[in-house]
Amino acid sequence: MNPSRILINPSRTHTNPNWTLINPLKNEAERTRWSSAFGRWSLLLIPLVLLSCGSLVDDKELNDAAKEITKEQMMDHITVLSSDAYQGRGTGTEGEQMSVDYLVAELEAMGAQPGVGDSSFVQKFPLLGQVTDNHKMRVNDAANVIELAFYDDFVAWPSNQRTEVEVQNAELVYVGYGIQAPEYNWDDYKGVDVEGKIVVIKNNDPEYDENLFGGRARLYYGRYTYKYEKAQEMGAIGAVIIHTTPTAGYGWSVVSNSWSRERFYVKANPDVPENPTKFNAWITEERSSELFAAAGLQLSDLLKEADNPDFEPVVLEGLSMSINLESRYREILAQNVVATIPGNDPEIKDEYLVLTAHFDHLGVTSPIDGDAINNGAEDNAAGVSAVLEMMESFKAIQPEMRRSVAAVLVSAEEVGLLGSEYWAQHPTIAPSKVTANINLDGMNVYGPTNDLVIIGLGRNTMADLVVQEAGKAGRPVYPDPAPENGIFYRSDHFNMAKVGIPAIFPNPGSEFLGKPEGYLEVIDSLSAANYHSVNDEVNEYWDLSGAEQDTRIFFKAAMNAINAEQLQRWTPGDEFEAVRLKSLSDN
Structure with missing residues (x-):
């Protein structure tokens, strides 16, 4: 990574160079603002x-x-x-x-x-290196079966290093940001028992108030890892994060490329009890919107409602999700x-x-x-x-x-x-x-x-x-x-x-x-071309x-x-x- 041109990259674990180059000091106004502050x-x-x-x-x-x-x-x-x-x-x-x-x-x-x-x-x-060879996800409503396509619509993987996952007709519950933060009087799980259910979660954390959750600065509450950890703690059988480019900061291709290849994990301690969450997943905004509509809900409205500290979890009435995963491992x-x-x-x-x-x-x-x-x-x-x-x-x-x-x-x-x-x-x-x-x-x-x-x-x-x-x-x-x-x-x-x-x-x-005019722009371009590639060599x-x-x-x-x-x-x-x-x- 070239941190002098900070690479805004959602996961340091993928090789797809889908990033945004951020340089806060490219113009005099920004320099003055940062210097004054x-x-x-x-x-x-x-x-x-x-x-x-x-x-x-x-x-x-x-x-x-x-x-x-x-x-x-x-x-x-x-x-x-x-x-x-x-x-x-x-x-x-x-x-x-x-x-x-x-x-x-x-x-x-x-x-x-x-x-x-x-x-x-x-x-x-x-x-353990994990490769999931078989991925099947479907959602049932009263009249239809909605099949989702791996990679294009969703990515999913077993939790707790399981070789097989089979979840049949589990209830879906939308839990907003999926955050419990008592220091902010915030609880997205209030009034609901999600044990044995699949939670559907909005990415990121609330940004509308500078005095709440760090304002524009993303805290750990906004990271996908926190959301999966919290879902496990609450007893959910599965956790699905809704991907949107604004809340993630990167496009769906980054998610699909990152989570569809071999992933590595520290080998689990056999003495640690198996967690209740059988799988974690991401799903596209487009397919999420379709699923919410099948439950008579408007996804865009619910994404906005999640910004309210009084938000209460919403059951996707009439819908159930089934998923089958088969994985192999190498140590x-x-x-x-x-x-x-x-x-x-x-x-x-x-x-x-x-x-x-x-x-x-x-x-x-x-x-x-x-x-x-x-x-x-x-x-x-x-x-x-x-x-x-x-x-x-x-x-x-x-x-x-x-x-x-x-x-x-x-x-x-x-x-x-x-x-x-x-x-x-x-x-x-x-x-x-x-x-x-x-x-x-x-x-x-x-x-x-x-x-x-x-x-x-x-x-x-x-x-x-x-x-x-x-x-x-x-x-x-x-x-x-x-x-x-x-x-x-x-x-x-x-x-x-x-x-x-x-x-x-x-x-x-x-x-x-001591560098010529335009040097920063040259280095920006070079860094982007070299990052996570065979070109990251002394030049x-x-x-x-x-x-x-x-x-x-x-x-x-x-x-x-x-x-x-x-x-x-x-x-x-x-x-x-x-x-x-x-x-x-x-x-």
Whole structure:
């Protein structure tokens, strides 16, 4: 991914380049708006930043350690990891094993310690690849049977890694957004028992009020994963999300391409009780409208009614749905790489700053002009190189570190953020002992910029520390330019946030320095052409001085967190704050 031109992509797990390129700073009006807002807002952050910082390292020492991060060394790592020999670093492949061997060797050579137990750098985890070969969905009303076509009208898959699903004539209940959020006095399941029934759900979350559900910014409540999880919790036998392009932010082709091919899951623990939800699905707006009409209902009206907090679930009277699915599975073994550099304060050296980057990519796919290897130079050999460089700098300044630092280099990101999901569920460090997470997924490989973007700006004090360090360099930091697309939930930091860890996702800026007029437009076009393709290779436009510049700022901000008096924290009222507070109190 090229985060300097944020790719608004609903799922990082598909290869269809159906995205919108968003650049918030392409014109002077937008620059002025963001700069003005930043100036006012950053003044409010100063007290939080000061509270977050403890006794910091001398600026000269910190700057000297930051200079260990160089564009030449970053390029060395990228060149190796993105070479054809690594076969695109596909999850569970020989290329993954080669990557693991390289990363372990580099971490050992710099003096980092094993992060999995006392003697291993590698955390292995089982994945299941699922292919559903047989899909049949039909809806019955009093007089007719409505057959739906897989791929064109719907996509569906078994939940809980079932091989067969058979649901016959289940009642349909429309539950609006399918959200239960007591902090907003919102309950889309009020007054209805959906056990054994199929819930039909509107995508996204309410956006009409800036003081409700984050306004334009999509929260986790708006993600499809939340809706399936909530349906399971409520006892539904199936969950069907209505796709509309405005509520999803992407067209039906993205859904059909993403969910019709092999999907991967962390292998279920056999001791975990089987959940009641037998299947999950998406259905097109057009066919949904037809089904609602068969029940005497107007879909467009009900989609609007879901925005009302007084909305009550609606039974699709006279309709029932049946579905049959047959799936097969294959098991593969994936690997995360975890390394640590211990701190020195006996009171807090068991607390960690965690750096994440995914090292996997798409592997070998169908050839394009004779090239079948998806090298993944920008996505994400570049991010891995930044983490390795930061770890070297931490090793150089280790005597000054109060807390410890860990590099968690994860696999299986491209198939659904599964490496970080596994680490979060089976952490090598208790989440309550992690002060913060900085996730590097793509870097600015096209030259230095005046500005930075942080996905998660304003959400926690770790972001404030980056603002502080960028400010010392005279660089403005901007928030997510398209929060309605939910980018915060689409890379590995999200799984850290889900277990309460204050997490950020830095992105490069767009105000390129020393480049010719029209350069940004060229890079935008290049990024779109290269994303998730065999063309993601080092090319003549690459200039890692920007990545070097940004990584040094991230390193300094991370060091400030490592030496802060307090653990980093979520902004009061953030959706992940409650999880963090519970984690800390349980500990």
